Amino acid sequence: MTAVTKDQILDALARVIDPETGKSVTAGNAIQGLTLRDGNVGFAIEVPPARGPRAEPLRKACEQAVSALPGVFSVTAVLTAHNEPPGGARPAPPQPARAQQASPAPHARPGHLRPRHTPVAPMGIPGVNAIIAVASGKGGVGKSTVAVNLALGLSRLGLRTGLLDADIYGPSVPRLLDIREKPQTDGRKLIPIAKLGIKAMSIGFLVTEDQAMIWRGPMVQSALTQMMNDVVWAPLDVLVIDMPPGTGDAQLTIAQRVPLKGAVIVSTPQDIALIDARKGITMFNRTQIPVLGVVENMSVFVCENCGHESHIFGHGGARATAEKLGVPFLGEVPLMPKIRETSDAGTPIVDYNPTGPEAHAFLAIAEQVAKAIAAPARAAPKIVIE
Ligand SMILES: Nc1ncnc2c1ncn2[C@@H]1O[C@H](COP(=O)(O)OP(=O)(O)O)[C@@H](O)[C@H]1O
Ligand SMILES: [Mg+2]
Structure with missing residues (x-):
């Protein structure tokens, strides 16, 4: 042809x-x-x-x-x-964030204080039981690493799992799962690519990273909506969404379009200390998304030769901060070269060596997330990600 x-x-x-x-x-x-x-x-x-x-x-x-x-x-x-x-x-x-405010509920009066979140239940993705977002305040903290290993961990626990790479600006799932082929269509919808036991979809399957970078806000919103609604996800027990960093348009789009079971927040020890428990307004409570818990990534550096542990950024802060915020602490992932190497090679650590210590950290987190998915929804606590 x-x-x-x-x-x-x-x-x-x-x-x-x-x-x-x-x-x-x-x-x-x-x-x-x-x-x-x-x-x-x-x-x-x-x-x-x-x-x-x-x-x-x-x-x-x-x-x-x-x-x-x-x-x-x-x-x-x-x-x-x-x-x-x-x-x-x-x-x-x-802009997506403002669009909601721009269409006030009929009863809204000027000056009348109403919730910024219009309480309209978003539609789910048919045949997908729970949708969780992996989010972080900024890039480079290991969000994609956690998202992919969490998805693989949930799959190992027997859950039918999907991974949606919603990081339109920096898609990394093609690299993390070494996917180079293009998704097929069933005539109407895109078929996610099956790899290592999970179903994956990424804007990176369709365009190059350079192209993705130039997409503007409204296009991002529309592309994300399509990646949720125009992809054959069902049947899934859980869909893990690797969110773009921050609290911008893409996050709000997802929050508005699908009922998230909750968000897993990834943070490094030094960043987590910056989370201010006293401040209130963030995407997560603005949109009523429950926080399933906090993962501390790169918590401790373990020397591969001698096993010596260095607490480069301080350690234990995430657990303490999570407790202060009243959100579960899901666990910590050590800074280990093997985690990066296996990710770069397209076989993330949970698949590469499921019984090793690095994978153990992710599997423990996956177990907690699986429990949280099964539990009834909780009210959103106040949390600030900056
Ligand atoms: N626990 C870890 N140990 C070693 N390297 C890590 C760890 N977590 C993430 N990395 C590496 O750090 C870089 C950024 O991680 P990534 O998951 O892409 O972050 P984000 O999605 O938040 O931008 C990648 O090269 C990744 O392999
Ligand atoms: Mg990423």
Whole structure:
């Protein structure tokens, strides 16, 4: 089969008429960020912010038009609303975080204090029993390492497990699980890639890391929504989401779109000391996500030659902080070169050496998480991640 070209894709899109303007969707630079790799197509459709979800049929029509081309393997079309008129007369476009506030409940009165979280139960992913997020205040603390090993650990405990790499800006699941192939579709949805006993999906399967980096807020939101809803996840006992660092759009999107069972917070000993138990407002209580517990990563350096333990960043702070915050302490993972090496090689430590001491730490955490998943939901404690 001959490879599809960008021109062919643009030609197909030119034939899609936007019902609201009566013009081709390619008129006025609405199609942006077209990417094409091995038959996997991605692009954004820019629509006026006010149009919002009404543009969904247009998005679908664009996807269908491109899907119909020979040589096209998958299509990810996302809606974006971005254009700000010069002079800034109009309010800012709806960023996900603000979008909720911008649509107040009918009874909301000006000045009336109402919860920032609109209490509308988000829809779950059919056939997925529990969804948990692995989150951290900043990058580089080992969130992806914990997410993948936790997922492998939950799978070893007999749970049917999925791993969604929601770190749109820095997807790492392709590397961690050494996945180079593209996901297939079942005609309607993407089929996650099965590896080491779990099902995985990552934006990194579809675009390169460089491409992912340039995605903007609204596109991220749309892409994440699709990775949750347009992927054949079911049947799963648990879906582990590797969140992007921080408390921005992507986190809120996930929080708003799916009922999370809870969040596992990954922190290093020195960062955990910065969590301020007295401050209240964060993504986690703003969105009512229960915190399943805190994992202290890189807690202690164990010399591989002599077994000597160095407490580089101090030690035990995470447990103490967790207690102060009233959230469970899920365990600590030592800083061990083997953990990094096995991750880089695409066979994370829980799979590489499940009976070793490094894997033991993750498996102990997985056991606690499995128990928390089985338990009824708890109220969200106050916690600040910075
Ligand atoms: N406990 C650990 N021991 C050794 N290396 C680790 C450990 N945790 C994470 N790393 C390494 O640190 C780097 C950052 O980890 P990563 O999981 O990608 O962080 P994040 O997802 O928070 O950005 C990676 O190279 C990873 O292999
Ligand atoms: Mg990561």
